[in-house]
Every structure is written in structure tokens, then in C-alpha cells.
Amino acid sequence: MGLFQKLVSFLGVGRKEVNVLVVGLNNSGKSTVVNNFKSDDDKVTDIVPTVGFSVERFQKQNLAFTAFDMSGHGRYRDLWEHYYKDCHGIIFVIDSSDRLRLVVVKEELDLLLQHPDICQKKIPILFFANKMDCKEALSSVKIAAALGLDKIMDKPWHISASNALTGEGLQEGVEWLTQQIRELLSVKN
Amino acid sequence: MSGFKRDKKEEEDGGGNPFQNIEKTIVLQEARIFNETSVNPRKCTPILTKLLYMLNQGEQLSAKEATDVFFAMTKLFQSKDVILRRLVYLGIKELSSIADDVIIVTSSLTKDMTGKEDLYRAAAIRALCSITDATMLQAIERYMKQAIVDRNPAVSSAALVSSLHMTKIAPEVVKRWVNEAQEAVNSDNIMVQFHALGLLYHIRKSDRLAVTKLVARLTRTMSSKSPYAVCMLIRIAAKLIEEEGADSNSPYFDYIEACFRHKSEMVVYEAAYAVVNLNRTTNRELAQAISVLQLFCGSPKPTLRFAAVRTLNQVAISHPAAVTACNLDLENLITDSNRSIATLAITTLLKTGAESSVDRLMKQIATFVSEISDEFKVVVVQAIRALALKFPRKHSVLMNFLSAMLRDEGGLEYKASIADTIITIIEDNPEAKETGLAHLCEFIEDCEHVSLAVRILHLLGKEGPKTKQPSRYIRFIYNRVILECPSIRAAAVSAMAQFGASCPDLLENIQVLLARCQMDSDDEVRDRATYYSSILNRQDKSLYNNYILETLQVSVPALERTLKEYTNSNTEQPFDIKTIPVSVVSKPDDHEVKQKTEGMLISSGPAKITPSREENFATKLNSLPGIQILGPLFRSSEIVELTESETEYVVRCVKHCYTHHMVLQFDCLNTLNDQLLENVRVQLDTSEGYEIISDIPCPKLPYNETGTAYVIVKFPDGDLPNSIATFGAVLKFVVKDCDPATGLPDIDEGYDDEYMLEDLEITLGDQIQKVSRANWGSAWEEAESTFYEMEDTYSLSSMNTLEEAVINIIKFLGLQPAERSDKVPKGKTTHTLLLAGIFRGGIDILVRAKLALADGVTMQLTVRSTDESIAELITSVVG
Ligand SMILES: Nc1nc2c(ncn2[C@@H]2O[C@H](COP(=O)(O)OP(=O)(O)O)[C@@H](O)[C@H]2O)c(=O)[nH]1
């Protein structure tokens, strides 16, 4: 990195490019979450199930995000790992009303945490306990307990209850993530 | 301008191709840069270009390598660089068939194909269709439908052409896009209109009625803006005319005729081409078409002159009179500066011309034959072949010309066509034989094509002994043994052995030569020499016939398969060559016919070497339970239709003959879209002596699918006459009514139903395999003392000509004609037909039929066979 850029990033003025990976089971609301982050011009009105992945961009507090919105369908989950390397943060979306599949969520999360490209790194993980508006929705505390998040020691993590349709709870979560990534980048430099 | 200069300079420096020395491992290594967090298009673009270049050069990647680089490439979707993205599409298409999990880019591509960036959309569609399989097609269906009717013509065309490709993997799904395609046909864009018509036709093509409607509507309404679409429509119309046997009152004819007045030359030509190639054209249409071509012959545009003269050339044999009308124009083209046009003009004149003009035209050709490409030389050779058959008396002029051509430089295909022509002339015209063989002898003295030399040596071995002075050929053949490569030497040894076996007075010399060959450095040559020499030592006619003069009769692929099985089986028993099915006498024109009638948009590509029909059947039948004990498959019959065409159910039968059994294969097609059939089987009412061994039904037969049921029967024991039989047949099945839209049954319970089929006949021919005897005469002679003989005289009163009788006898007995005796010379009143074959169980049959024309045809039939009852059977069934 050139001296000028170093200076810029130290002062926190220049726009940094960061990559995040958005994962979670299918139908948990990943694409809706990402869509909500986009500027009004780029937003799409109807969201269809993702096949494979889709690259989306948005800005948050002077960071230029490139999000890899992955498909959560069973057939594609094995393919997430191709995108683990070189990502700065992970957004893990959970459908908090889907109690039945919470065990599947845990299984996928554990696999992710054990993956060689992830386990050694101090990547921040943001959990969205999404669909908080649904009647059967579990609270973020219960979800954190069910997934055993307290056992994650080596990575910063945070859980926010959210409603991706209205945007409620998203802002708080992504602010935390931005902060984490910033810290990480400045330490690295 | 400066760019041009730089290019020029680079060329001079020899730095033309920057990718000349790229290496796979290095490119794959470099491609890792794609994984970096922020994509740098300036760096990635040349690397991806290199990768594409490498793949296009034929470099092979393993699945793992391809998958790794594919996933790295998917990360480039982050970049907004237009050029890079389009390279990614190309990369996806290249890797889609090698890498795993390529569907990962589906959403990214659908996003691009529906997005705002027009430069992405068409290319994204093409990439998308390359990664989509039948299971995923549903997911993109909505987008495809939208794209087909998109306002942007590039998008619409891309979607239409991709859909056409998709019909190969999921025809049923693509069928549902027919409304969109219909809409696109009305587009103002000429390409979209053309592509839409292509897709529509492809979807409809198996449904004659729908095609008829389509053509009727389009010929009336389609704005004739797109000359491409009109050309296509002409082709479809012409095909319909052929299929329906339509006469000149048909509206299709009107349409094609109207196209003669179209403003696009392409269309006018297409119409003329269609008319001259129709099987039945009336003189009026033909005259119109020919005058169009005649006009084009005088066009200043070389492409039009070429098209016209090429078409005239192709139809010169079928419509000689019409083509002769253009003689003057063709004469003018002889001196055309375009040599291809000149060649075609001359050869057309040759085909239609009189005997008197042959010499003059041949001289003309000689002036420029060295200037034209091999491809056109082949055209010249073919014209000469036709000429030689037409004017046998001209054989020496033509033969000289051919041998001069043989001495010139030229590729294998060209040389082979010359040799073929000489061989055809020799076979057709006994007077030309000696000269022809002499030319060929001279040719192999200096022939660089091994395969051709081997063929000619084989021919010399076959024909040489029958000439007046066989000894003169020995020197030419033996010279090869001294001078050539091993495969030619081996062929020469075999050829010499033929002389030894057929010409007693040469035997001693041949033995000396063979003895020398036993010292050869090559194993194969030594083996052959030893083999032939020891057989010739025995002085036994029958050994000569079986092991020198006759070629291997068994099917080579089957021999290979059986030997493999034998060596794996550890059995003590010696290998029995009799268990191997004899090879099927191939019909050379089969393939050609097929190519001509196949679809008009998707090319079938170069001819592939396919396993024989019998081998294919054998593989399929081997999976049936209980089939192994039947022994090897002996012969499979032609397809027999057991239903009228266009009925509710279509049933076709193939009869597979084994030594003691017959496996009847019933291919059934269900054409009712509101029925699902289950447990489909054919119930046979077998005749006396036959025994039904097993019955294998087809479990399920949905709409528009073909399923197969089998019945295995055993031939009557020891009762040959009753093996020729007629069975009653009924198709039995359970019907479940279902919803035409989904194909799912309405209810679980079905009901039994049946459908009468036509009677199934088991004929003599079904039990006989044709065998082509290279040396029928000596086999017949030998059989006189060793085989059983039966003879009888018949009067074939329903036959009016010898040709007719010959055709019918061959068909009825299912035997192979030998020594070209199926050709009846013109104007003769007597003829002898020589036939050979093998009855199931490996029993040899030789038949001689002496025919005489007198108020019908009288036939004296002599049958020789290793089995008395077979000889009897044949003489008895003919009556
Ligand atoms: N009620 C409710 N529905 C949501 C919420 N987030 C997403 N959805 C719906 O859940 C479905 C799946 O969303 P999608 O973003 O495609 O999920 P993905 O498969 O994880 O990408 C869509 O119908 C969304 O409208 C939420 O917070 N509340």
C-alpha cells in the first residue's frame, strides 16, 4: 500500500473496499437484507430465490461493501467455502421463526467455523435473527443460546434481531460490523 | 493509422502472437489473482484472455483444475469492467462442460441478462444456457420467455438460438415457449425473425399437422422482410412437398414459385434450388427454376455464378434435359477466371454432353487441372466416373487422364477418389480391366498413402489371377515387399498368396517368394508368409478356399468382444469361432440418405464411426433377463410396422434371431396425451411348434415416449418348415387417464385395454445372414462334393423382367448376391444369379438361380448347403 493511501486509511477518510460474505439457510432473508442496504436506485422490488450467488454492492459509513449473497439451498451450501478466503466479514442470517431448522443452522455454522480458511482468522461475524416480526419468532437471546454463540471465543461476533422488510435492526448490526472491519484493517496496516 | 503501423512492425519482428509460448501451469497459477479482494481489471483481462486462448488451442484441463479456475473466475463478477465481464462469459462457456458446480453463476447471469447494461444481456443469455441442465431449466424459464420477446434484437436472437440448443437437453420445457417464439416471428428484425422461425419449426417438427399450419400461416402473413427466414420457409415447404407427395397445385408450390420474384437474390436462388431438388417437379416449375439459374450464370457476382453452376452440376444427372438448356451459358463459364466455377461448368457439361464432346472437354480440363484445389479435383474425378459408366467405349481416354492425375501431387482423399474411380471402371467394364490394373500397378510404385497402397494390393490379389496373364502382376507386387513399410509388405504377401492359390503354374514361384518373406524383419509379414506358405504346401483346394481366397466372415467387433470374454472366463474349452455372428453386409448409401433428410438448422457434424447396428442391439439385449443362455445374437431384422402410421399407438417390431430362439422387440409409442399406459406387453398367438419362453413387459409408457416390450420364443424343434410362420398379435396394457397438461394420472386405478396389431411374420430371411463371398465360384465348386444339393425348376409367372425377378429372389431368400450377379446386363434374356448366406446355427448356404425370360420368368434353382434339411427348406419355400 502506498504512503498516501496508508495516510488516507489512517485518517479514515478514503473509501475502503471490503468484501463480506452473506450466508444462512435458504429463505432466511439474506437477499432481502442485502437489498435493504443498497441505495434506493439500485434496490430491486421483487426478490427471487438466489441460484448460486449474486454479487451486490453498497456503501456504509465510507466503506464500499461488496457482498457475496450466497444461495442457502442445500445443493449450494457446500459451495460457500469457495468464497471464504479473502473476505473481511461474514453476515449470517437466521430465520428466527423457523424453529424446526435451527439445528441445521447450527450444523452449518459449526462447519463454517471449523473451516481452515475461517478458523485461524479473526473475522467478525454478524448474526441477524431475522423475521423478528413473525409471531413464532424466537428472541435473539434464545437464538444465540441455541446456536451456542457464547462458545465463539476467537472472533468478534454480534447478534441483532431484524426485520429485513422494514429495515428494523439492520442499521445497528451493520454499524457494528463496519466498526469491526475498520479496526481490523487499521491493525493490519 | 499509428496502430496499423505498429501492427505492421510487430509482424516484421516476428512478435505476431503474444501467446505463443504460454504454459498451462503458469496460466493457472496466474489466474489465482482473480481471488484477490479487489479485482484489478487491467491485470485480470490479459490473464483471462490467455486462459481462453489456451483452451481454444485444445489444452485439456482436469475437472479439478477447471473447477478451481472456474470458481476463481466467478469472483470477477465483482468488477464492473465491461470487457472483463464479457471475457468471463466466454470463460464460463468454455469451462461449463469440464468444471463442477457451474450452476453457481446462475443468479449472477440472470441478473446480467435482465439488467440495464445492454452489452451484457445477450452474452449472459448464451453463457447461462451453457451452464443450465434440465433440472435447472425451470429456474430460468421465466427469464428466457421474457428475453425471447425482448425489444432488443440481440437479446431476442440470443435467447432464441440458446433455446434451440436447449431443446437437446429439455425439449418438453422449450416447447412451452412456443407462444413467445410465435411473437418473435413477427419481429421487424431480420435475424430475430429467422431465429424465431428456426425455433418454432424445431419445436413443431415432429408434428406434421402443426408444421403444415405454421407454414400455411406464415406463407400467407409473414412480412417477407427477412430473406433468411424466407429461405428457411422455402426449405420447410419443400420438405413438406416431399413428405406429403404434394402435386403442383399445392399452396407450397405457389409459395415457392412466388419466391422466384422476390427482391432478394438469396431467396430467388433458394427457391430455384428447392425446385430442382424436388423428387417430383413438373416441367413448368423446372423450366422456371432453370431459367433463374441460367440468369445467375451470367451474373457479375462470382458467388451467384458459383451457386448456379454448382446446383446445375448436382442435378445434371437427374434433369439432364433441363440442364442441357444452359449449355451455352456453361460453355461461357469454362474460361471463368474463378477456377472453381470453371471446373463445375466443365464437369456439368461432361455429365450431360454427348460422347463426341468428351475429348474436347477433357482437353479443356487438362489445361487448368493443376490450378484447382483438391476438393474440385474430386469433382472432376466424379464427373469422369459418371462419364466412364455412360460411355464405356471412352474408357481409354478417361483412364489415361486418370492415371495422369494419379501421378500428380495430391492429398489422400483426392488420390483415393481416383483409385476408386479406376476400380469402378474396371468392375463395370471388363475391357478396361487390364489397362486399369496396369495403371494401378504403376501408381503403387510411387504412392505415399499407405492405406491406398494396401487397398490396391488387395485388389490386385483379387483381380490379377483372373486376367489373361497373371504373372505380369507378380513383379509389381513383390517390389513392394522389398521397398515399403511393414503394413504394405504384409498386404503384398497376402496378394501374392492369392495368385498362388488361384494359378497352379505360378505356385512354385510364389512359394520361393514367400520363403524369402519369411526372413522379413517385421512379425506380421513373417507370420503371414509362414501361414500362406504352409497352406499352399498342402495342395488342398478346400483349404485354399477357406483360408486364402475367402476373407474373414465374422463381425470383427463381435469377435473382439467374444475373445475378450473368452480370455476372462478361464474356461478349458477351446474357442469356437462358429459362435461369433457373421458380419452384416453393409449398405454404403445408408448414411448418405440419412444426412440429406436430417434437420436443417442443427448440423449433424462430421460422420462418426458408429458400432454396427447388430452390436448396438446386442449390447441392449444383453441386459434382458435370461438372454445369456440363448448364445450370440445371429441377426436382427429390419423394422416391421405393426400399426398404421398416425394411430393411437405405434408399434414397431425388430426380430432378433438366435440359434434356437427369436427375441421379438416391440417398440411402442403412446401418442395419446391423456393416457398413461402401464404394464404394456404384446400377446402373441404363436403357430404350431413355437414355444413362448418369456414375456418382458414395458412397465410404464407416458405420452409421446417410446418404450420396449420383449417376447422370447423358441423355434419349433426339428421342424424347419414350421419355423416360417405367422403370429397373431395384440397389444395389452393398463390405461390410466391423466391430465394432458401435467401428464399425471387422475386416479390410481387404471383399467385393462387392448389394441389389435397386424400379424407378425417370421420369414426365411429372418433366419439367414447375408454373407458376401469374395470368391463364390471356387466355393461353389468345392461344395459340389462336400455339401448336400437340391434342385428344382419354377415358373415365376408374376415377374415380367429379369431385374424384377432378381430383386424379389434376393429379398425373399435374404441372401447376399456375389460377383455382381445382381446386375442384369441390358437386353439379355437369360441370367444367372449367385447367392450366399448362413442359416442360424452357422449352416452355409450357396444358391445358384438360372433365370430365363419367356412369358414370365422361369427359374432353375440349385441350393447347396452343409445341412440337407436346409437345402430342402429353401427349395420348398420358393414354390
Ligand atoms: N416477514 C418477514 N419476511 C421476510 C423477512 N426477510 C425476508 N422475508 C421474506 O422471506 C422470503 C425469503 O427471502 P430471501 O431474501 O429470498 O431469502 P434468502 O434465500 O435467504 O436470500 C421472501 O419472501 C422475503 O420477502 C422479514 O424480516 N420478515
Ligand SMILES: [Mg+2]
Ligand atoms: Mg437469496
